Amino acid sequence: MKNPDEKGAAPPGVNARRRFLQGLALAGGAGAAHAAFGAWGGSTLSDAFADFFQQHYQRMTEAEISEAITRIERKAKRRYGVDIQCDTTPAQQGVVFGYAINVSKCRGYRDCVHACVRENNLSRDTQYIRVIEMDRDSTDLRHGDHYYDHEQVPLDGKYYLPMQCMHCDNPPCVKACPVEATWTEPDGIVVVDYDWCIGCRYCMTACPYQARHFNWGSPALPPEEINTATHYLGNRPRPAGVVEKCHFCVQRTRKGRQPACQEACPTGARIFGNLLDPDSEIRYVLANKAIFRLKEDLGTEPKFWYFRDK
Template identity: 80%
Template sequence: MSSKPPADDSALQARRRFLKGLAAGTAVAATPAWGGASLGDVFADFFQKHYQRMTAEEVAAALERIERKAKRRYDVAIECKNTPPQPGVVYGYAINISKCRGYRDCVHACVEENNLSRDTQYIRVVEMEEGFEGLHHANHYYDHELVPAPGKYYLPMQCMQCDNPPCVKACPIEATWQEPDGIVVVDYDWCFGCRYCMTACPYQARHFNWGNPVLKPDEINPDTHYLGNRPRPKGVVEKCHFCIQRTREGRQPACQEACPTGARIFGNLLDPHSEIRYVLEHKAVFRLKEDLGTEPKFWYFRDN
């Protein structure tokens, strides 16, 4: 994963470099305590404000601390970005069920791209009986030599990035919200792990860090985003964020790139010429649990 410079303003980048220098100075001056973190970092972490309340400088300092923490914990140099949403962009996803063959390549690409704890997966592909629709018929643990198995079809599910997200409503401390580009994000440094959002989510899309994430240094993707795939602490909730570190730079999410059958179509819902718009306008699309009024930005369709 090459670390492209983020698309945001270069002034912020300069400020970050300056602060990096400052931080290096304090790191030398302060005695390492609290498991290798400088006392200054520990205090700054504890009192860190909500993401939406931080000034540009405070965000930059937080990003520096995240990078230092990764260095300390995994001895890996990561870059943590804060790429803002692009104007005029709202992301949507559509999955062609006819093309999905149940390989789960998307699942594994997601794990690697997003620095997921090796016991967590954002994407769940379930095996369904042809002719059946209800999710209680789903086989969550299919494990055949060869897929697709005869008489089966496959349904990949992940965070639906609801336009009316019940999880956001549930959070008592506004640690999760919908960004202007439609992505529902979590501030991992604000969440206090009550898990009420997990009970509110009808798609089982939220995952909790029950312990410290299981993540080896050589598995770490160093190209990270504050609201995305940066290494997570224990005790907080996380979820699919449409690969915010990639998509906000105009790239496709890792699951889309990994899919060998072309079943996944991701793009800007506001761009009338996008492929996703074509699908929505020309295919018989449906969404999961539409009766709940969550307005997912995640559709399914079949070839004719």
């Protein structure tokens, strides 16, 4: 901490003021440009206009969607210099996704957290998954700590509870959205149309699980680490000022793959599958294990269960 008596290297007053005014002018200009060219930055004028008039995802025609996709890919190329493939794979028939986590097996390594960050092109200061360190024999989330930073995990007397979007069947965030930019897909995934979101963050306050995250600035993404296999409703690079959240890796799961967090989990604590398939692993867990959901009394009906071995 600096002693207040020490004199900082303050610039002479004239220069300071001039620099301040210059900065103000620059910021104003940048703001104006920002408004004109959309939140993406670096768009051409035609792209900016097309973005402005782009419809809600569910109301776009096939042609409009494909145009929007080419725009998204073009902007990503211009901004990051990376060729991404953005697809719009629809939900499969007869599939509703569910998730179950074995809290006896989760050891708090946070491998899932960082697999998610890499897979979903998250800004490097955002994490969809929060692994909460809980006191044994307690489910009181108020005493949980997700900032834990030990040399070795797991600690004795603690257990680890990963939380992410629960993909509620009765999602309060969807009800809160004033522009219907977030909705439940037929396969149960609650998605966000990032281009329709106005960034009001009502959904963030409505969500009882703190699952939604806001892009305060343009996502800080190293271009060489961008995952190029993207989905319109999933992990495409997001603009600043919109809300995003876990989408069960829609770009993977709709093609039969596992979500990145399941794939990264080294202990096998994460179980993902189709709730409508009676032979699926998750159905076995729901039928044979002592399961619980978080904040069930709120009636949000999460499709995200926790269970213990014993």
